[in-house]
Amino acid sequence: MNPNRRSALRAALGFAAAPVVLAQGCTSPRAMEAERLANSPEERRVLEVLSDVDRNQRHLSVPAEDGQLLRVLVESTGAKHVVEIGTSTGYSGLWILLGLMKTGGRLTTHEINSERHGRARANFERAGLAKQATLVLGDAHVEVTRLAGPIDFVFLDADKVGYLDYLNKLRPLLRPGGLIAAHNMVWPAPDSRYLKAVTADPGLETVFVNMQAAGIGITLKKR
Numbered sequence: 723m724n725p726n727r728r729s730a731l732r733a734a735l736g737f738a739a740a741p742v743v744l745a746q747g748c749t750s751p752r753a754m755e756a757e758r759l760a761n762s763p764e765e766r767r768v769l770e771v772l773s774d775v776d777r778n779q780r781h782l783s784v785p786a787e788d789g790q791l792l793r794v795l796v797e798s799t800g801a802k803h804v805v806e807i808g809t810s811t812g813y814s815g816l817w818i819l820l821g822l823m824k825t826g827g828r829l830t831t832h833e834i835n836s837e838r839h840g841r842a843r844a845n846f847e848r849a850g851l852a853k854q855a856t857l858v859l860g861d862a863h864v865e866v867t868r869l870a871g872p873i874d875f876v877f878l879d880a881d882k883v884g885y886l887d888y889l890n891k892l893r894p895l896l897r898p899g900g901l902i903a904a905h906n907m908v909w910p911a912p913d914s915r916y917l918k919a920v921t922a923d924p925g926l927e928t929v930f931v932n933m934q935a936a937g938i939g940i941t942l943k944k945r
């Protein structure tokens with residue numbers, strides 16, 4: 723982890739900016755987190771695939787902290803149908819599927835690159851989660867027009883100039899109270915038209931998090 727991200731994480735965890743030496747015998751917060759996450763053999767299997775994808779198959783994948791946030795949001799909101807734009811090799815999708823394991827929901831994820839689409843499919847199969855996932859190969863701007871609602875949660879992580887189009891096409895399918903998480907609200911530079919659309923609309927409420935890293939916008943479709 724680079725020093726900026728490490729100090730941002732430390733700040734988020736409530737540590738002082740200066741390095742803190744853990745007392746002898748203490749476990750680091752990161753290690754404790756990993757232990758806590760694996761609370762069943764099924765989860766362990768998914769975490770092992772996540773770890774492998776993280777080490778060996780990253781292609782513009784979200785950081786682990788952002789993946790954990792997706793899992794927490796999906797699980798805590800009880801999402802039954804999640805739509806992801808930008809599958810890549812399936813790293814963020816696996817985090818989302820971890821949340822969906824608990825809600826009994828399903829993921830529809832879109833990727834334009836056939837090689838990455840195939841790798842994601844293999845990773846979902848290895849994780850035992852292929853049945854919960856529909857992987858769509860093609861241009862998501864076209865493919866999302868074939869989706870049916872209601873959608874509970876959307877994760878945008880593909881072409882940044884396309885975010886406004888995805889918002890306009892998916893918003894009518896998103897249930898009131900549903901969420902849209904949009905990655906890269908800091909870098910690569912987000913599309914100002916998307917930022918304006920999610921902040922200047924009284925029907926939407928947006929909070930920006932993890933802005934010390936790539937940044938995520940979390941938008942609520944108000945009831």
Ligand SMILES: C[S@@+](CC[C@H](N)C(=O)[O-])C[C@H]1O[C@@H](n2cnc3c(N)ncnc32)[C@H](O)[C@@H]1O
Binds near residue numbers: 781784832835861863
């Ligand atoms: C940042 S990566 C996604 C990373 C992934 N969410 C993860 O964390 O593992 C963006 C992906 O979006 C795909 N993409 C770009 N434009 C697309 C489009 N119009 N339709 C579908 N996928 C697209 C790219 O091929 C790329 O694999």
